[in-house]
Amino acid sequence: MSVGLLADRIGRERTLSIASAVFIIGAIIQAASYGTFWWELENNSSADYEILHTDIPTITVGRIILGYGVGVCAGGVPLYISEIAPAKLRGRIIGIEQMILCLGEMIAFWLNYGFTFLSIDSWWRIPLAIQILPAVVLGVGCWTFVPPSPRWLVAQDRLECAHEVLSRLHGSQSADIEIQDIRREHQFERIVTQATWADMFKKPVLRVTLLGMGVQWFQQITGTNSILYYTPTLYEKGGITNANTANLATGGVGVVLFVFAWIPIFFFDKLGRKTWLQIGVVGMMCAMIGITILQWHAEKYPGAAGNYAIIAFPYLFYVFFNISWGVGSWTYATEIFPLSMRAKGNALSTMSLWAGCYIVAQVSPPIGAAIGWGLYIIYAGICCIAFFFVRYAMVETRGRTLEEMSKLFGIEDKLAQRSGVDADMVEAKTGVEYVEHAEHN
Template sequence: MENEKSQVDMCEKPNNDSKSSLKSSDNSNDHSTVIVPPNRVLLYGTTAFVSLGALLFGVISTIIASDTWLKEFGYPDSGVIGAVVSLFDVGCLFGALSNAWTAFGVIIQTFAVHIAMMIIGRFILGFGVGALSGLVPLYQAEIAPAHIRGRLISIEQMVLCFGEMIATWIDYGFSYLAPTLPIWWRIPLGIQIVPAIILVVGCFYILPSPRWLAEKERWDECLSVLTRLHGTEAAQIEFRQIQETIKMERETSVGSYAELFNRRYRKRTLIAMATAGLQQLTGTNSILYFAPTLFGKAGLDQQASFLATGGVGIVLFVTSWIPIWTIDRWSRKGYFMVGSFVMMLAMIGIAVTQAMTELHPNIIGNAGNVIVFWPYLFYTAFNITWGPLAWLVPNEIMDITMRAKGNALATATLWLCNVGVAQFSPMIVAKINWGLYPIYAGINFISIFLIYFFWVESANVPLEEMAALFEGIPRESRTAA
């Protein structure tokens, strides 16, 4: 996509030009006589392809907890481990570059011979992944019909979980080579370059976003893409909505970041940022980063810990299919609150189990089976609710001219919170051990009330009706208008 400056310049063009463009596009519609049916294969295929960016997430998460990795880098302290983990997230925070950085970061990580090389590689890799994490759900939201928007964005979560599952089982398989192949951990890291290369090539062939085309006044192309994806009848209706929305927003908006915090957008901006940030503060990455260590404290040996972590990967992938079929059938707020409640229970379960093993060391062997259950329960709830919704909601509640900026701010908030979690979790665990998990339980408890009182229900609402939704206009009036 072109940079945001061009979007702002476009928005500042005189209204007369905008009106003439809209008028000419309306006239071209009168000559459209060919009825094109919706192309679901193209829609789902495009959505799945761009989701390949999610395969790049989190491969190193289990690597850094392995004895082989720790030995290779001289058993670094918790602060250094936190830096290795969090510098990836810092890179994501500033990630507005291309996939070429992704491949470059993978190469540096894979061939790292010093902890500094690993940190630099993680940071550079984060640039590419940070860009993808914002652009992929933004693009998916803009090509999706309203009634299956949640389903299509949930596909990214499914692909992400597939990547994590593959990564955990590759880690498990290669861990058996640790005595004879001390550098086994480099192989899973190097595998990340495959989806990066595929994405670089494939980006030349995917359809452009119809709403991005509309912003650039490429109206014929916009209608053509909508027709190919949604069929003639739905495309004509959606095209008119986009035209009206663009016209209204050009008259009332300049498209700046400062505008995100004015009266019109402030509530949506805060919801988007809070949704993204709270996803990371549920505790999801703290469990995933240190799952082998968590299982080891319950009496599982290294191989059994990797096996249990591989089980987490299976749970993630299997449960990621559930929101694809259900997320657009129920309310967004209900999903959020149920997920927070179950994750709160899981965090309490982890804390209690770990505390019991410390107080009664003789039960450590039996505690292994119990402590495995709680992360599985946590990720089942997370993957059905907060996992996909934190990428979906910030992208669906913003207007066309502010969507890219609002989503960028929400994504930056997500990675900023991830930086804090990744940097400080190892140090907190080193100080208070299982005391970290009640903190996460409290955050999940508080989020239930935040969602109930402050979030706005956005399920199945067309993107062009979000402004009216947040202004409190009834659905019937919005549709009539």
């Protein structure tokens, strides 16, 4: 949620730098946890249980601090990308982010897996400490190298800086057109709305808020992290009892995520957002049904060779997830909000995603323990609901500039009508203001 505050006040890229610094603090606390207790452990063996138990709060505090950095980056990076990307390439560039994210997940898993073979008890400190290195690169890079968002610069009335950034990104000819569109939209929104948190839940913006939060909510509640977090348990219930086999099969999920993350880079912008999301959710639903059938089969026929077929279905789920919802929900949630409300809208959407992630992570084990394979029937049903949400509630946005979104969703006309402002007059006035500003400078 703090993305909505920080990104508007200090800029998108500076917000990511602050998040990286917080992340580093959390990673250090995690990697150093229970180091201060070793002296007592070595000299008072009777305190073993107490020491190991009291260390859990240290790791938890580190994870909470680190989680703040993760949360801000999760919302801030797509927000920044959407504001610097050309309309026709916005999905592709967020697809590149998704591919790199999947690469990081794959590297993290195999690093963890490799370090388990070390003969030292504190092997787990090493992968926790390695997190610090990319966080330093991100933090320093965003503070010194990454240019500010041109749309944030316009909101700060730094038009020449915004034009310079747009020229570097898209060329001077495109920059001349874009800067006037952005300036016009900002001027209009400044007149007709205060862009407060309360405005996010009032008409006509309420619809867009619900769509952004809804698409991110369904991205999680359809079960993606239930599979990712609990894949070894899923395989165990599917009849794979060998722990090493289950772990290697789980590592294969990371490989599949990375390989199929390349598809949206080349094809996501060729079809509509709604088309990809519908294709994806149908495939995800079929994968959930397959997991259900094979867990039922393993329950009835333990030890059967056919039980190993369950390995394919988490892979199938992530094939369809990665070509659709993994990119589509982030792209859609960052592009649909008006300029003055985009940071707040993206904060709410990302909060909705993490709320869904938390619920899925917490409820999956007890529900799975209570009803077994019935858990995946529930997820298949949620996928069905998500399909109707995409088909009948969402509005297609492919190829639209960010400044066109207010008109596409009817926000511009309704805000103008409510405020008694003629949007065409604002557009004409903004064009004159920009020319005068450029001549003056």
